[in-house]
Amino acid sequence: MDVVVLIVVAGLFAVVTGVNDGGALLATGLKLPSVRPATGILVLVVLAAVVPLITHRVAVTFSTRLASFHEPGGKIAMTVAVISSLAVVTALSLKGLPTSLTLAIVGGLAGAGLGWGLAVSPGSVLLVLAFGVAAPFAGGLLGWVLIRVLVAVTSARGLRRWHQAGFLLQSVAYAANDGQKMLAVFMxxxxxxxxRLPYTSLVAVLFGLGTMYGLPKAGRTLGRELIASRPPHGVAAELAAGTAVIACAAVGMPVSMTQAIAGGLIGAGVAQGSGRVRWYATGKIVAAWLLTLPASALLSAGLAALVKGIASVELS
Structure with missing residues (x-):
């Protein structure tokens, strides 16, 4: 496959990741003026470029532990995985079911590996899936605890400081974990x-462009549709999601930051009365999560097998 096509697919994936994830990282704090959107995007871009230079364990998990993409045909299988994951996320989003691109690419990589006949590690796939399921619950539990602490001990001025700390923690966690799926594709x-700095910088810039485009929509989904959100809920969700995701990064397990943020918001909302949570919207998001990985895996497996079959016929 022509290297230009591979680069275009990898770049498109980074931009779409910004649309899907970047806005969600900023959306929880939009009701507080302590981190302006422009400043937030700049922080995300810088950390996305720098943090993988310190640790890129999650990128290695994406690129080597799910399937052996260094084998012949691995790059084509990866391209099929990326295209399939983007197609599934787009289709669900058009149906009003916002979902996790991380779940989609995990399913896509595993499915494409199987479809192409690469060595796929079922144990690694199941382990990643287990951590992915646990992350929103961990975020929810931490959000439930943290909202109570914030309300009890923090003034309005103090909340702004907690927001700055929470956003920084969340951004570092994303760069050390979920955001490394972009780097893995380039790997x-x-x-x-x-x-490598040139690649991490390229990924970060493309991610930032996508974030600028996706911020308004993400702000509506997480900031308004999921719960009747107030500033303390957003701060609690940032702190909760950042803590849960950075803990998973420490053991090299990729998890979805958007799922952890959603869990943190729901946990914070439930702590102050379950009536704050818009359960219908929550149900739609959970349904999308449940559909995403198997749909992406099946689509990528079928496409990879088809492409390999066509390539075999042409060579014969």
Whole structure:
């Protein structure tokens, strides 16, 4: 496959990741003026470029532990996985079911590996899935605890400081974990296994462009549709999600930041009365999560097998 196509697919994936994830990272704090959107995007871009230089364990998990993409045909299988994951996320979003691109790419990589006949590690896939399921529950539990602490001990001025700390923690956690799926795609495309500043910088800039485009929509979904949100809920969700996701990064397990944030918001809402949570919207999001990974895996497996079959016929 032409290297230009591979680079375009990898770049598109980074932009769409910004649309899907970047806005969600900023949306929880939009009701507080302590982190302006422009400043927040700049912080996200810088950390997305720098943090993988310190630790890129999650990128390695994406690129090597799910399937052996270094084998012949691995780059084509990766391309099929990315296209399939983007197609599933787009289709669900058009149906009003916002979902996790992380779940989609995990399913896509595993499915494409199977469809192409690469060595796939069922144990690694199941372990990643287990951590992915646990992350929103951990975020919810932490959000439930933290909202009570914030309300009890924090003034309005203090809340702004907690927001700044929470946003920074959340951004570092994203750069150390969920955001590394973008770097992993470039690792597979160019065949390297370490983090390199030119690539992390390129990924970060593309991510930032997507974030600018996706912020308004993400703000509506998380800030208004999920719960009747007030500033303390957003701060509690930031702190909760950041803590849960950075803990998973420490063991190299990729999890979805958007799922952890949603869990933190729901936990914070329930702590102050379950009536704050819009359960219908919550149900839609959970349904989308449940559909995403298997749909992406099945689509990518079918497409990978089809592409491999066509390539085999042409070579014969």
């Amino acid at each position: 597979i495309v160019f065949g390297f296994s370490d983090a």
